[in-house]
Amino acid sequence: MPKAYVHTRDGGPETEALTDLDRPRPGPGQILIAVRAAGVNPVDWKLREGFRRPGDPERVFPAVLGSEAAGVVAELGAGVTGFAVGDEVFGSTVGGAYAEYALLTAGVAAHKPAALSFPDAATLPVAAATAYDGVRQLALPRGATLLVTGAGGGVGSATVQIARAVGLRVVGVASEGKKDVVQALGAVHVSSGPGLAERVRAAAPDGIDAVYDLVGGQALAEAAELLKDRSRLVSAAAPLDAVTALGGARIERARTAAVLDAVAGLVVRGDLEPHVTRVLPLEEAGAALRAVEEGHALGKIVIEVAA
Incomplete structure (x- = not known):
């Protein structure tokens, strides 16, 4: 039977297990793929803990972890063209x-x-597509300055690169340990932590035109202080009520094949480096998820599945 890395109930890492599951069958409008690589994202452990998006169906356990994958079509559901x-x-x-x-x-x-590559493709549906959607939503003119909180993570590194590709100046907020990564992507690095707003003002004396938030909490609140026009604030991390209370908005995800084609094109043209920093086999999926959950990952971590 095919192997899968699952969680058996809502909770912490103790709920996870590598197990055998029946091969899925594609329903109408679906395709079954033999997975070659799967991206690892913060939303994966949040869903394991019990987070649910509006409209999510009731979770049936054991539930397979992960949200994005690349692979080879193995079977087509009815009506697929x-x-x-x-x-x-x-x-x-x-x-x-x-x-x-x-x-x-x-x-x-x-x-x-x-x-x-399959590992690079597996980073695009969630992280890179979220970055692309947010930059497009802000619709800033060339030469504008964008502040990105959480710039050293998977979505953050993609946001910096996509913003740079459309002609924006980027100030990236990240820990000191991620300074070299953020600077290599073409952003001005600012250390995260209390006092963020003052450090940003020093790094960008001409001001900030927009904020793309990937952290929430105090970082979001301080970043909002830097904006004259709060409608130029979007967040993929904070709850809707927390963002709207500051005058901003949640990122509007397009979730279309056209967006996937667009971000893949950016990679092929050299405008977007997926920045896969670690690739682990399916048998070590737990270690891959721990690295993201503990916040120590630089760039993207990918799980690779042998052909």
């Missing part, structure tokens, strides 16, 4: 990604360009 068995694809998963087989919704999956 535009894909064939053997195609290399990537997208957000239906029912988990840390597994030998996973389901994608065909309408929001994309073909993987030959020049894009």
Whole structure:
């Protein structure tokens, strides 16, 4: 039976296990892929702890962890067009990604360009697409200055690069341990922690035009102080009520194949480096998730599944 890394109930790491599960069957409009790589994201451990998005179905256990994957089409569900068995694809998963087989919704999956590796493709549906959606939502003119909190993580590093690719100046907030990474991406680094607003003012004396928040909490509150126009604040981390109380908005996710094609094109053209810093096998999925959950990961961590 195919292997999958699951959690058996809501809770902490003690609920996780590598187990055997029946091979999924694609329903109408779905494609089954043999997974080659799965991206690891903070939302993965949050869902394990019990977080649910509005509209999420009731969770059935054991539940496979993970939200994004790249692989090879193994089976097509009824009504699927535009894909064939053997195609290399990537997208957000239906029912988990840390597994030998996973389901994608065909309408929001994309073909993987030959020049894009499976590990790199697996970082795009959640992290890079979230970054792309937020930068597009802000719609800043070339030359504007964007402040990115959490700039050293998976979404943050993609945001910095996409913003730079469209002509923005970027100030990236991250820990001192991630300073070199943030600077290498083309951003001005500012250390995270209390007193953030003053450090940003010193680094960007001409001011900040917009904030892309990936941290929430005090960092978001201090970043908001820097804006004259609070409508130029978007967050992928803070709850809706916390963002709107500051005059900002949550990031509006497009979740389309067109966005996946766009971010893949950025990678192929060299404008976006997925910055995969660690690749672990499915058997070490727990270690991969711990690195992200504990906040020590630089860039993106990917789980690779043997062919």
